[in-house]
Amino acid sequence: MQQVDGLKSRYSKGFSFENCHNQFRIAIEKRGSLENVIDLWKESAKASLNAKNKYGDKIIIVLFEDIVQKTELVMNFISEIVGIKFNEILTSPTFNSIPIASNSEYNSSNVVDEEVVSRYKKILDNNTIDEIISMTHSVYNECLEFEIK
Structure with a gap:
């Protein structure tokens, strides 16, 4: 129950760009620098790429942008690979086939919100974006090999 309470208090603050920017800064502060945050992302991405190289078709790498902007195409692709029949329900946020709202500091939604892909542009300044x-x-270019087309 403690974890649920922690999530409730985190998300009950409501969304503001200032709050989101502060969350980004807190992440950097906790990890020491933007470089440390980026190193964690790169480590995670490289681990995915290494797993794909080691295990081949047993690993599916999906870019965040693809799952958000090409949801139906991606879910058709995954359905085919794992051997299940595609169903339209796979294109919406659900839990055990029950529609749910997104869990976000932003406006909750019962559909995939394509705006999330570019949201960083509203939060970060151009210098930080260029640095990232x-x-x-x-x-990232290595990961683009797995872009769904």
């Missing part, structure tokens, strides 16, 4: 791109581009 510079630090992540090589690993």
Whole structure:
């Protein structure tokens, strides 16, 4: 119950761009720097790529942008790979086939919100965005190999 209470208090504050920006800054403060946060992301992305190289078709890598912007295409692709029949319900947030609202500091939604892909542009300044791109581009480009087309 303690974890649920922690989530409730975190999300009950409501959304504001200032709050989201503060969450980003807190993440950096906890990990020491933007570089440390990026290193964690790169470590995670590289672990996914290594798992794909090691286990081949047993691993499915899906880009966040694809799952959000090409939801039906991605879910058709995954359905085919795992051997289940595609159902439209796979394109909406659900839990055990029961529709649920997204769990977010932003406006909750019962549909996939494509705005999340570009939301960072409202939160981060251009210098920070450029710095993140510079630090992540090589690993991100490796991940683009798995873009769903």
